[in-house]
Amino acid sequence: AAGVIQSPRHLIKEKRETATLKCYPIPRHDTVYWYQQGPGQDPQFLISFYEKMQSDKGSIPDRFSAQQFSDYHSELNMSSLELGDSALYFCASSLTGGQPQHFGDGTRLSIL
Amino acid sequence: QKEVEQNSGPLSVPEGAIASLNCTYSDRGSQSFFWYRQYSGKSPELIMSIYSNGDKEDGRFTAQLNKASQYVSLLIRDSQPSDSATYLCAVNLPSGGSYIPTFGRGTSLIVHP
Numbered sequence: 001a002a003g004v005i006q007s008p009r010h011l012i013k014e015k016r017e018t019a020t021l022k023c024y025p026i027p028r029h030d031t032v033y034w035y036q037q038g039p040g041q042d043p044q045f046l047i048s049f050y051e052k053m054q055s056d057k058g059s060i061p062d063r064f065s066a067q068q069f070s071d072y073h074s075e076l077n078m079s080s081l082e083l084g085d086s087a088l089y090f091c092a093s094s095l096t097g098g099q100p101q102h103f104g105d106g107t108r109l110s111i112l
Numbered sequence: 113q114k115e116v117e118q119n120s121g122p123l124s125v126p127e128g129a130i131a132s133l134n135c136t137y138s139d140r141g142s143q144s145f146f147w148y149r150q151y152s153g154k155s156p157e158l159i160m161s162i163y164s165n166g167d168k169e170d171g172r173f174t175a176q177l178n179k180a181s182q183y184v185s186l187l188i189r190d191s192q193p194s195d196s197a198t199y200l201c202a203v204n205l206p207s208g209g210s211y212i213p214t215f216g217r218g219t220s221l222i223v224h225p
Contacts, residue, residue, distance in 0.1 A: 097211070104155060105155050
């Protein structure tokens with residue numbers, strides 16, 4: 001069965017650079033979520049989209065933005081990167097809000 | 113205090129035993145409760161979902177929800193070394209008319225042969 005696809009798998013950036021992470025949800029899933037997980041931490045909810053509209057916002061820094069496109073893929077844009085942004089970034093999708101989320105393999109972002 | 117609390121462990125059980133993982137949450141209005149398993153460096157994998165009070169069984173896994181006491185638990189029967197992982201409890205907490213998915217810090221489970 002098709003799963004959530006994230007790209008890239010690994011990304012290395014320097015401070016103050018920008019990064020774009022991509023997520024392709026499971027077909028027919030209408031809700032996409034983004035999470036940030038630091039080492040030894042639980043996944044922190046950043047933002048979610050339902051039917052291409054932002055639905056909920058969590059602890060997403062103002063330097064980050066996200067959108068969902070007409071084909072339902074989503075992108076997380078990160079600017080003015082800081083050392084503390086180094087983390088695993090997961091995208092998840094669900095059939096609709098409140099339903100079980102299926103996670104992608106994540107993007108490991110390292111800031112030098 | 114975190115809104116979703118779990119004992120970080122590690123919880124160590126012998127192979128074949130029952131592992132019991134617990135989770136409490138802060139808001140009575142919470143809906144939709146999930147257990148995920150996460151191996152180190154990998155993504156969370158859905159184990160169980162539960163929405164109403166009582167027990168829900170799926171193979172070796174049983175989720176239990178008690179909304180009055182605001183806890184949800186996961187029992188793993190006949191534990192195997194491959195079950196060794198971090199188990200994350202996730203709760204949809206009410207927030208401004210909507211629900212925010214909120215994870216606990218996870219319980220590390222070690223199943224020893």
